[in-house]
Amino acid sequence: MTVDARAAAPAIVAGGVGIAPLLTLGAVATLGPLGTDAFLPALPDMGRDLDVAAATVQLTLSAYTVGMAAGQLVAGPLSDMVGRRLPLRAGLSLMAVGAWSAAFSVDATMLVACCAAMGVGASFSTVTGRAVISDRVDRARLARTYAMLGTLTSLGPILGPLAGVALSSVWGWRSIFITLGLLAAACLVSCIVGIPESLRRSSRDTAALRALPRRVGRALRSRAYARGATVIWFGFGGMFAYVASSSFLLQETLGMSGLTYAGAYALNGIALICAGLLSARLLRRLRPQVVMALGLAVESTGALLMVVALVSGAITPALVLPALTLIACSMGFLFGPAMAYGLRDLRDAAGTALGLLGTVQFLIAGIVAAIAASGTVVVSFTATVTVSLVIAWSGWLLFRDPPARRDVSAETTVHA
Incomplete structure (x- = not known):
């Protein structure tokens, strides 16, 4: 059954997202940038250990980025179709398995493939976590909640390089991927315990993947x-x-x-x-x-x-x-x-x-x-x-609201 897109807006939870769920979703979102920032300092060591050129080992970053980009376009409509919980958990599971597999890579080809899998996993969990917030937070609080989520995500670029240097200097570059897998697994457990399904069955669109071109067109319009x-x-x-x-x-x-x-x-x-x-x-x-x-x-x-x-x-x-x-x-x-x-x-x-x-x-x-x-x-x-x-x-400047819409928006601004 296909749900009419405009008639099936998800139920918004009046209280929004609590502190504990927001911290959990923030940790999930942090995994995205952390996935690359943590092993950036170890790229030279990875190249020497696998006996490949610097350009070859840098393909790990390209593979991760491509995985992040491609995965989100699938994960978004999939979560509209089956709900948020399954893609969120699947993404974290894939990132954990990909990271642990990367830690035991025997050559550069295997490492690049594992990094691509990590990127796809991170993309699924990132976009689905953001969608959970959209489901649960009313319009008046949504911008503030996303601002807080972005603040938590900013921890990745700060902690990632420092942790990567510390881990690689003590236990070698493979320990970085083991740690990333453990973090993904910890986020998975936290989501299972603390993040329930946020998209009602009646609000799901079972044709979301088939309707992807139409939905993309609607968004761009x-x-x-x-x-x-x-x-x-x-x-x-x-x-x-x-x-x-x-x-x-x-x-x-x-x-x-x-x-x-x-x-x-x-x-x-x-x-x-x-x-x-x-x-x-x-x-x-x-x-x-x-x-x-x-x-x-x-x-x-x-x-x-x-x-x-x-x-x-x-x-x-x-x-x-x-x-x-x-x-x-x-x-x-x-x-x-x-x-x-x-x-x-x-x-x-x-x-x-x-x-x-x-x-x-x-x-x-x-x-x-x-x-x-x-x-x-x-x-x-x-x-x-x-x-x-x-x-x-x-x-x-170009995509501003018409004057009438701007007046309505100004009137509905919440002063807290």
Whole structure:
């Protein structure tokens, strides 16, 4: 039986998501970035141990990213069809098995395949966890809840490299994958115990996978979705350019040591968490689209500092470090408001909408990473961030609500 998409909006739980379930879903979401950030420092050791070139071992990152991108487009509509619980548990199980298999890889081919499986598993759990929140939180609280989820997810880029260095230096690179498998298994147990099914049977669409093209078209025709998605895709693109280029900018261009770079990277991660917490507070008073504009303004200020440094030739810590901090922390203001705003008209197809959002997000991130780290890093990084922000601002401006809809939105803003 096919459920009418517009008539089958899921029941929203008045109380929203409690602290314990939110922490569990935050841990699940953290596994996505943690899956790559943890083994990044060990790539040279992995290459030496498996006797392959650096370019070959770097395919593990590509495989993980492709798995994350492709998996979300399937996981989203699948969760609309069968409910959230099964895809969530299946994704965590696949990530645990993939990580443990990677730990016992005998060659690079097996390792790359296992990393692809990990990416698919992480994609299923990430998009389904976000859909659980959409099912259970009312519109007034959704942006704040997603902002808090984004804050928890930010722990991955902070803890991942530090944990990876510690584990690989003591027990070798294989211990990183064993630990990732244990974390996925722990999240699986927590979800079994603390995350019940959130999508009623009457709200499921048994034809969600067959109707994927139609649902994608519906999402892209939504002005709210186009606005929120464009801001996330290209705002995150600028931020991911920072992730891909930061080691070259800070270590090679500014001459920082590895330890100093790790400290600076961690401080920017803390700034990202603070921005997420501030965003959650601001959303009690301001509409999501206003906080989105604030986030883009923060990221644009960072890009402007990089342009000034590049044009003046003053590639110094005084300009570069504040610029990178602003670019890094901007997603704290963008993630929650843009995601909630984009889902405004698509709550009955949240899984598909979130899957599309995540798929394009990671595809753009992969393209941006390749461009930002090519050629002269300062030039390519600055150009990539600037172009990404021009597109993000264009989406924010072009897909605004008509005046009548803006008036209704302003009237329904909750002041807490």
